[in-house]
Amino acid sequence: MEKEKSILSDESNIRPPATQVGVLGWTKKNLFDGPWNTALTLLILFFLWKVIPPLINWFFIESRWASTSAECYAADGACWSIITYNIRFIIFGLFPPHLQWRPLTAMLLLAGMLFYSRDRRHWGKGLGYAWAVALFVMGLLMKGGLFGLAPVESTQWSGLPLTLMLSVFGMVAAYPLGVMLALGRRSRMPAIKSLSVVYIEMIRGVPLISLLFMSSVMFPLFLPEGITINKILRAQVAIILFTAAYIAEVVRGGLQAISRGQYEAAESLGLNYYQQMRLIILPQALKIVIPPTVGILISAFKDTSLVVIIALYDLLKTTQSVLSNPKWMGFSAEAYIFIALIYFICCYAMASYSRRLERELGANT
Amino acid sequence: MNSPDLTRSAVPFWNDPDKRAVVYQILALGMVGLLGYYLFSNTLANLERQSIATGFGFMDKEAAFEIGESPIPYSAAHTYARALLVGVLNTLKVSFIGIIFTVLLGTFVGIARLSGNWLLAKLSGIYIEVLQDIPVLLQLFFWYTIFYEILPSPRQAVSPFAGVFLSNRGLVFAVPHYHPVYALMGIAFLAAWAGVFLLRKWARRRQERTGRLFPVIRVSLLMVLGLPIGVWIVGGAPLSMSVPALTGFNFKGGMNISPEFAALLLGLVLYTSAFVAEIVRAGIQSVSHGQTEAAMAIGLRPGQILNLVILPQALRVIIPPLTSQMLNLTKNSSLAVAIGYPDFVSVANTTINQTGQAIEGVALIMIVYLCFSLLTSLFMNWYNKKMALVER
Known part of the structure; x- marks a missing residue:
């Protein structure tokens, strides 16, 4: 008895071998587990050793952060000066320089609203009204003309505010349209069903660029003489029509996941179609499809970059016009990396939020 | 007790889901039709005013623009x-x-x-x-x-392997000169795939019948690689290559992949x-x-x-x-x-x-x-x- 106790209390006897736990154990298990894995790890390490130091050198050590373009041409590393020197043009584009606080405020407001809406406990009617007010204020800040704000022509809307505007307003308008299309596709009325199906399948079958071409070259022909709609609004309509078809398919998935019993129970309570949808079906269906909807939002945000092809001054186009300046020619890689970073941060934030939401919703049900 | 007909006549038509559905559908179709007609008539008026031609008649006309790369012969004189x-x-x-x-x-x-x-x-x-x-x-x-700005001009082209040149005009590499044996090799390659398909079927049937396995993957690989190479050797193993060479400002010969x-x-x-x-x-x-x-x-x-x-x-x-x-x-x-x-x-x-x-x-x-x-x-x-x- 005594002896047994002494063995147990002697910790060196009950501890696992040093190669099984701690840093060493982790390394062995995850990196050097057998000859094949060891070879693979060494190969990757060799590759990283070849790639990372020169990249760091180019990125940070040899790079110029705030210099003239002449100094940049002399240096070996990256020329971040192209960003620091032109940052206002890249972000705000053609917006009148002395009024650029307005899009900045609008973007901060958007960021603040998004940050506040992040928490599911804040979701409710009040938040909806707050969003409506916020969107109106954002539009007002961009356009001006009210409350003593100087009006700004829509041709001067550009850069990051334009990109955000196209995606936020695109999503806000496309969502109800998409829900309606999804309900239409599930409808028992053949005419409405086939109209919805034709619309959804046609839009999903063609690339967004063809819709944008349509908005830029074909749409002016559709309107009676004398009426013109500005280019940004036309592109916005194309993005809305495009996104709505994708949202419709996502929402349809949610509607199909609701069991028949829910429909039948709603009907037996004597609710009419609108009450059934508004009170019983849609709240459940839309909740299921929140994660894929965020996925659509992400791709809509990325797709707004396509407006550069119809010559709208979004973030990508302002960057390109900086690059076409002879003074800054040849630093495209730096400029593209910078805006790729902006896109990446936005999309990554949305994607990780969507994953978190998926976990939370999954835990609830 | 209540026959369906009685209930039907008892409710006014706006409370009858079936009749209401008909009304909704007519309304929806009508609206789409009206919108279509509105756009169509505007378009016709605009086309006439700007005297733009309609129809696909332009397809037969001369295109008069060059296309950078084309898998089929094409010039600006084509339609x-x-x-x-x-x-x-x-x-x-x-x-x-x-x-x-x-x-x-x-x-x-x-x-x-x-x-x-x-x-x-x-x-x-x-x-x-x-x-x-x-x-x-x-x-x-x-x-x-990256391709256009960072890679050098053809004169200073990077050559990672013999016969391969990387420049801002694209990737140029050596390809064999045309020889009739290559067509036969292509046929042999396709035939080998057909053989693999049949072999798989046969092996699956045999396995189901007798339980014995057949090394399908190894034999297939041998067929797919071996048959064309065999044809190549029998055909006299032609080896003459079209190696790209720098003439003037660009490469001649070989195969070019544009940037x-x-x-x-x-x-x-x-x-x-x-x-x-x-x-x-x-x-x-x-x-x-x-x-x-x-x-x-x-x-x-x-x-x-x-x-x-x-x-x-x-x-x-x-x-x-x-x-x-x-x-x-x-x-x-x-x-x-x-x-x-x-x-x-x-x-x-x-x-x-x-x-x-x-x-x-x-x-x-x-x-x-x-x-x-x-x-x-x-x-x-x-x-x-x-x-x-x-x-x-």
Whole structure:
């Protein structure tokens, strides 16, 4: 008895071998587990050793952060000066320089609203009204003309505010349209069903660029003489029509996941179609499809970059016009990396939020 | 007690769901019809006022623009119809090659994401996350820039291997001179694949009958590689190569891959393969671990476990989203217009600019892509039917 106790209390006897736990154990298990894995790890390490130091050198050590373009041409590393020197043009584009606080405020407001809406406990009617007010204020800040704000022509809307505007307003308008299309596709009325199906399948079958071409070259022909709609609004309509078809398919998935019993129970309570949808079906269906909807939002945000092809001054186009300046020619890689970073941060934030939401919703049900 | 007729006559028509549905549908169709008529009449008036021609008559006219690269002979003297055909072929070319590379790379990264090697798994994770979250158009511009700005001019071309030159005019490499034996080799290659198909069927039947295994993969590899090489040797092993040489400002001879094509292909493959990798990972994870353990317990070898147990189940999950990614790649190849690769949208855009016939041009773009989508979904339906779970 005594002896047994002494063995147990002697910790060196009950501890696992040093190669099984701690840093060493982790390394062995995850990196050097057998000859094949060891070879693979060494190969990757060799590759990283070849790639990372020169990249760091180019990125940070040899790079110029705030210099003239002449100094940049002399240096070996990256020329971040192209960003620091032109940052206002890249972000705000053609917006009148002395009024650029307005899009900045609008973007901060958007960021603040998004940050506040992040928490599911804040979701409710009040938040909806707050969003409506916020969107109106954002539009007002961009356009001006009210409350003593100087009006700004829509041709001067550009850069990051334009990109955000196209995606936020695109999503806000496309969502109800998409829900309606999804309900239409599930409808028992053949005419409405086939109209919805034709619309959804046609839009999903063609690339967004063809819709944008349509908005830029074909749409002016559709309107009676004398009426013109500005280019940004036309592109916005194309993005809305495009996104709505994708949202419709996502929402349809949610509607199909609701069991028949829910429909039948709603009907037996004597609710009419609108009450059934508004009170019983849609709240459940839309909740299921929140994660894929965020996925659509992400791709809509990325797709707004396509407006550069119809010559709208979004973030990508302002960057390109900086690059076409002879003074800054040849630093495209730096400029593209910078805006790729902006896109990446936005999309990554949305994607990780969507994953978190998926976990939370999954835990609830 | 109440006959249906009685109840029907008792409710007014606006409370009868069936009749109401008819009214709604007539209203919806009427509204769509009115909108269509409004747009149509406006368009007609505008076309007349701006004296723009209508119809597809322009297709037979001379195109009068050059196209950078074309798989079929084409010059500015050819018709618009032929120019558009070149565009379709270029789109198909980049999509086809892109899909092959995307599936290979995506599968590799997806499997690497699940690797036991921490470093490899993390690197694949970073690859997927970064490439998914950057717009594909931006990636195309980035790669095009790399090809165009950073690579040297043909005079200082980088030559990583003998006969391969990398410059801002593209990638040039040596190809064999044409010889009739190569056509025979192509036939032998196809014949070998047909043979492999029959061999697989026969081996499967024999295994079901007798339980004996046949080394299908090794024999297939031997056939697919061996048959063309055999034909090549019998045909006298022609070896004369067309080696690119610098004449003036550019290379002559060999095969040239333009920077536009290379940038488009690279951008599309890297972007789409990140999505494919996620699909492959999800597919493999969807097969429960119990399946692997059960397969081990009945004594299958690792290769057999993958082939006979994991893959058939994983593919059922993988294939539908994979086809939609392939379609996405095809649709995204329309971004070629931004970097100057003459794909269909790019050629159609030039046509619109030259003829002013925007409606016909946009309609053509939509019809061609709708055809691609339709063909893909037909294939999907066929495949789903074939692979659907056959339940007892």
